[in-house]
Amino acid sequence: MMRRRERVNRPLVRRLLSFERTDRAVHIARSPTGQESDRARRQTLAYLLHQLLTESAMRWPDKEAVRFDGQALTYAQLDRVTNQLAREFPSKGVCRGDRVGIYVHKSLASVISVFGILKAGGV
Numbered sequence: 001m002m003r004r005r006e007r008v009n010r011p012l013v014r015r016l017l018s019f020e021r022t023d024r025a026v027h028i029a030r031s032p033t034g035q036e037s038d039r040a041r042r043q044t045l046a047y048l049l050h051q052l053l054t055e056s057a058m059r060w061p062d063k064e065a066v067r068f069d070g071q072a073l074t075y076a077q078l079d080r081v082t083n084q085l086a087r088e089f090p091s092k093g094v095c096r097g098d099r100v101g102i103y104v105h106k107s108l109a110s111v112i113s114v115f116g117i118l119k120a121g122g123v
Helices: 012-023 040-043 051-061 075-088 109-121
Strands: 066-067 071-074
Touching: 051 066, 051 075, 051 109, 066 075, 066 109, 071 075, 071 109, 075 109
Parallel strands: none
Antiparallel strands: 066 071
């Protein structure tokens, strides 16, 4: 049986690939001198889940990011702890694109684990 050829939206694919190469939004506001404005610098395109955490930690460091069983972490705390965990993975042999399993009960540790794995490049 012959498969029907799928149509690919090439402009959309090119746009998505260009987002992978840069973390800046498409339209960057520039000052009259040609320099990026502070607002444009802060408006980075976060396209991966862990980048949203990092962006949120910069915007709202003292806001509560996650709460479980009476314990809470702010965005800054969660970002710092997940960065520490992500730095440990290469020494354990985890490379970019490796699958990493998590075996913990629902807790703050499970949230930290997921973001740490993503920041290390694991899936």
